[in-house]
Amino acid sequence: MTFSDRLKSIDSHTSVASEFRVRTWHGALLSVLTLLLSTYLVYTEYRFNFATEVVDRVKVNATSPDGLEMEFDVTFPSVPCALLSVDANDPTGQPQSLHIDRTHRVFKHRMKDGRMIGRRSKFEVGGTVTSEGAVRGMAKDLGIDLTKEDDLAAALAERAARKAEAGAGASTSTSTSSKSGDEISDEEECGSCYGAADEGECCNTCDDVKRAYQARSWHIDITKVSQCRHQVSSKDEEGEGCNVHGTVALSTGGGNLHIAPGRGLEKFGTEREAEMGMVSLMEFLTQTFETFNVTHTVNRVRFGGEYPGSAHQLDGQARVVTDEGAMYQYYVQVVPTLYKHLDGTEIRTNQYSVTEHLRHVNPGSGRGMPGVFFFYEVSPLHVEMEEVRRGWVRFMTSVCA
Numbered sequence: 001m002t003f004s005d006r007l008k009s010i011d012s013h014t015s016v017a018s019e020f021r022v023r024t025w026h027g028a029l030l031s032v033l034t035l036l037l038s039t040y041l042v043y044t045e046y047r048f049n050f051a052t053e054v055v056d057r058v059k060v061n062a063t064s065p066d067g068l069e070m071e072f073d074v075t076f077p078s079v080p081c082a083l084l085s086v087d088a089n090d091p092t093g094q095p096q097s098l099h100i101d102r103t104h105r106v107f108k109h110r111m112k113d114g115r116m117i118g119r120r121s122k123f124e125v126g127g128t129v130t131s132e133g134a135v136r137g138m139a140k141d142l143g144i145d146l147t148k149e150d151d152l153a154a155a156l157a158e159r160a161a162r163k164a165e166a167g168a169g170a171s172t173s174t175s176t177s178s179k180s181g182d183e184i185s186d187e188e189e190c191g192s193c194y195g196a197a198d199e200g201e202c203c204n205t206c207d208d209v210k211r212a213y214q215a216r217s218w219h220i221d222i223t224k225v226s227q228c229r230h231q232v233s234s235k236d237e238e239g240e241g242c243n244v245h246g247t248v249a250l251s252t253g254g255g256n257l258h259i260a261p262g263r264g265l266e267k268f269g270t271e272r273e274a275e276m277g278m279v280s281l282m283e284f285l286t287q288t289f290e291t292f293n294v295t296h297t298v299n300r301v302r303f304g305g306e307y308p309g310s311a312h313q314l315d316g317q318a319r320v321v322t323d324e325g326a327m328y329q330y331y332v333q334v335v336p337t338l339y340k341h342l343d344g345t346e347i348r349t350n351q352y353s354v355t356e357h358l359r360h361v362n363p364g365s366g367r368g369m370p371g372v373f374f375f376y377e378v379s380p381l382h383v384e385m386e387e388v389r390r391g392w393v394r395f396m397t398s399v400c401a
Contacts, residue, residue: 041399042399045399046395048390049390049392050390050391050395052387052388052389053388054385056385057383057384058384059381059383059384060380061336061379064252064378065336066252068249068251068303068350068376069248069249069304070250070374071246071303072245072247072298072374073243073298073300073301074259074297074298074372075242075297075299076241076242076243076244076294076295077111078293078295079293081110081242083292084242084259084261084262085128085129085259085262086128086246086257086258086259087128087257088248088250088256088258089258090254090255091253091254091255105246105247106122106247107120107121107122107245108120108242108244109243109245111241111242112239112240114241116243120243122208128258128259128262128371129262130258131369190202191204191205194209194212194225196209196215196216203227206227208227209225209227209228243299244259245300250376252378253378254377254378255375256375257373258374259371260292260369260370260373261371292371293321293370294319294326294327294370294371295319295320296328297316298316298318298319301314301315301352303332303349303352303376304337304350305347305348306349307385310349310351313352313354321358323360324370326358327368327370328356328357329358330356330372330373331354331355331356331377332352332353332354332375332376332377333354333377334351334352335350335381336350336378336379336383337350337351337382337383337385338383338384339385340384341387342389351383
């Protein structure tokens with residue numbers, strides 16, 4: 001007896017001889033359905049076991065993040081660029097030292113009727129006015145004597161009279177402005193920093209020169225700076241809006257990034273007061289509240305790089321504020337996130353959640369100045385998101401079962 005015959009002798013599932021088989025059409029249909037069902041089940045098991053899933057885990061963050069990078073893009077349809085400034089404070093209210101380099105920059109772009117005009121320019125970060133105390137400190141630094149004018153009603157009435165008088169004068173006068181449809185560029189290929197920067201360093205724009213002088217705590221006379229010869233003031237930008245965007249490096253200890261009135265005083269006060277070197281505090285405050293409408297659109301806010309499936313709560317959100325004296329506040333909870341791909345590569349980024357609040361402030365109330373504030377706090381928890389697949393072992397086990 002051969003080996004093949006020995007194997008056949010122990011076969012307990014012998015086939016039925018063909019002459020004893022009865023073949024029917026419903027038997028054939030059942031065989032086809034069984035084959036299709038088996039194929040479908042194998043296919044669904046394949047998809048289930050080889051699909052990429054993301055598993056979330058929440059853990060206590062034992063170490064503090066190295067740094068926090070914020071990317072933002074906010075549009076103000078009713079505030080000229082000359083009145084805007086960007087700065088950041090820590091939780092105690094002290095200014096943060098914003099790290100500005102080739103990667104971390106803030107830009108502004110003038111807008112008219114919802115469209116960008118001209119070209120964007122680098123923003124001079126810092127110098128925001130967020131309280132009446134800051135106004136007094138700013139005036140002291142500039143050598144301006146702020147008179148005490150506490151009667152708000154009288155201040156507003158006087159301002160209305162001045163506007164009416166200015167309107168009447170404007171109707172009989174002829175404008176000598178040299179503005180045209182073409183934007184004039186003051187950017188130089190490698191402009192001088194007028195002794196405020198290291199040898200070989202270039203100051204290509206007016207803001208670059210200002211930044212260099214600010215770093216050395218020097219006073220600057222922009223009338224003598226060639227890069228500033230076509231500097232646009234807020235008066236020239238009346239009726240315009242502004243888009244502010246950029247990326248800054250913030251402290252991980254929490255704080256806020258805010259877009260608020262800047263320290264430019266060129267529009268405030270009367271000509272007589274300017275000649276005397278005196279500006280009324282209430283004049284400054286009421287003008288600021290009248291011109292700084294915090295209606296805005298948050299086009300983009302990020303606290304790190306993108307990862308698959310990322311969602312951003314604030315993107316594309318518009319907020320219309322009819323109150324002239326308003327401080328719009330966003331409270332952002334930043335959650336450090338680690339995303340692991342199947343191939344082992346990792347993305348370290350941050351997610352965030354937001355609550356918001358509209359705070360009403362009035363001139364002279366001491367409750368602050370108008371602006372848009374992003375208060376942020378880094379969560380002590382962090383999220384790990386990992387891509388996983390069940391693989392061949394689970395697949396074969398399921399198919400055989």
